[in-house]
Amino acid sequence: MKVAVIGCGSMGTKHINHLLELGHDVSICDINANRLNEVAKKFKIEKKCGNFKELLDLDSLDAVVVATDTAFHTKISCYFAQKGIAYYSEIPISDSLADLRFLTTATIENNVISMVGMVWRFHPAIQKIKQLVQDGIIGKVNTVSSYGGEYLPDWHPNEPYKREYSALTSKGGGVIVTNISGLDYLRFICGDIENVFAVYDSISHIDIEAEDFFMGILQFKNGVFAQVYSDFFQRPVEHRLEIVGDKGKIHWDHNHKIVRHFSLADGVSGNWKEYPYELNNFHTLYKEEMKHFLSCVQEKKETMVPVHDNVLSVIVGVALKQSFIERKMINVSSMKWSNTVEFALA
Numbered sequence: 001m002k003v004a005v006i007g008c009g010s011m012g013t014k015h016i017n018h019l020l021e022l023g024h025d026v027s028i029c030d031i032n033a034n035r036l037n038e039v040a041k042k043f044k045i046e047k048k049c050g051n052f053k054e055l056l057d058l059d060s061l062d063a064v065v066v067a068t069d070t071a072f073h074t075k076i077s078c079y080f081a082q083k084g085i086a087y088y089s090e091i092p093i094s095d096s097l098a099d100l101r102f103l104t105t106a107t108i109e110n111n112v113i114s115m116v117g118m119v120w121r122f123h124p125a126i127q128k129i130k131q132l133v134q135d136g137i138i139g140k141v142n143t144v145s146s147y148g149g150e151y152l153p154d155w156h157p158n159e160p161y162k163r164e165y166s167a168l169t170s171k172g173g174g175v176i177v178t179n180i181s182g183l184d185y186l187r188f189i190c191g192d193i194e195n196v197f198a199v200y201d202s203i204s205h206i207d208i209e210a211e212d213f214f215m216g217i218l219q220f221k222n223g224v225f226a227q228v229y230s231d232f233f234q235r236p237v238e239h240r241l242e243i244v245g246d247k248g249k250i251h252w253d254h255n256h257k258i259v260r261h262f263s264l265a266d267g268v269s270g271n272w273k274e275y276p277y278e279l280n281n282f283h284t285l286y287k288e289e290m291k292h293f294l295s296c297v298q299e300k301k302e303t304m305v306p307v308h309d310n311v312l313s314v315i316v317g318v319a320l321k322q323s324f325i326e327r328k329m330i331n332v333s334s335m336k337w338s339n340t341v342e343f344a345l346a
């Protein structure tokens with residue numbers, strides 16, 4: 001297939017690499033001429049340009065991959081949606097609900113296949129947990145506890161992290177929206193969210209403009225309650241999840257590559273059942289994700305994360321931010337965008 005990658009930075013080059021490995025015909029675009037030329041040389045790509053609109057003069061595209069700074073995701077995706085071209089956008093798709101309304105409408109009206117890069121949905125642990133919950137192995141889910149932490153300066157060690165999108169509110173940064181995939185996989189496992197509340201701020205030594213931690217409470221439509229913690233100021237990386245149901249509980253620790261299940265019926269001396277998984281390189285998940293997207297484009301079927309689904313995760317992120325400003329629990333369906341979401345899902 002003919003696929004263009006827009007934005008040739010850290011994520012863009014991963015996608016280029018995977019697309020070439022999968023045998024696709026790749027063209028590239030970046031506003032930074034030096035980077036564009038370097039990447040073109042490295043991957044021996046001839047079709048390149050500095051303005052995404054020029055890509056259409058280079059090729060008749062089947063799909064585009066948008067891997068620019070967050071602030072451009074919606075605008076560029078929308079441009080291609082209006083031309084009927086499938087798009088995969090990096091996350092977060094946007095931190096603005098108004099832009100998303102426009103994009104979702106253009107995607108649906110033009111019958112375009114869309115996907116937002118929620119890579120954790122392809123993670124073997126998340127898939128296993130979803131399956132265990134769906135199979136009812138712990139009965140009715142009551143509570144969820146999600147803990148995550150990373151060290152933002154480690155993301156791009158050679159660049160001044162305080163000026164990166166993830167550190168700046170104006171560029172759609174901050175831990176809540178930048179780590180939206182953590183909220184998305186809770187929706188993937190537990191369903192849609194009804195009410196939210198959070199506290200967040202920039203409090204640590206990394207001293208960034210946007211919030212560097214948040215603690216949130218989520219109430220799901222099916223009655224599940226979750227507490228969520230995420231920060232940008234700790235080493236090593238941590239991702240843990242605990243789910244407690246009427247018949248037992250599930251634990252996952254990213255660093256130990258194991259999902260564990262304990263059944264209440266086994267009594268106090270019962271044993272954990274363990275589900276180890278192999279994942280030596282997290283980046284292989286991005287390749288799986290890209291394969292999934294392109295097979296959906298080819299077969300003209302909906303992806304695992306179409307834009308109208310991802311909007312619901314963004315709304316949760318925006319509602320979490322709003323809740324601390326208003327110092328009250330926010331009802332997610334009361335967010336102004338909700339009518340359009342219903343339209344999108346209809």
Ligand SMILES: NC(=O)c1ccc[n+]([C@@H]2O[C@H](COP(=O)([O-])OP(=O)(O)OC[C@H]3O[C@@H](n4cnc5c(N)ncnc54)[C@H](O)[C@@H]3O)[C@@H](O)[C@H]2O)c1
Nearest residue numbers: 007008009010011030031032067068069070090091092117
């Ligand atoms: N899916 C994930 O797990 C994941 C992980 C990290 C980052 N991301 C997201 O990927 C996106 C890119 O992150 P990155 O770390 O690769 O950033 P980066 O700064 O390394 O690369 C971004 C590139 O986009 C280019 N660019 C910016 N505006 C452009 C435009 N209008 N047209 C063409 N090129 C443009 C820049 O020149 C730069 O080369 C971010 O939105 C980030 O949130 C996703």
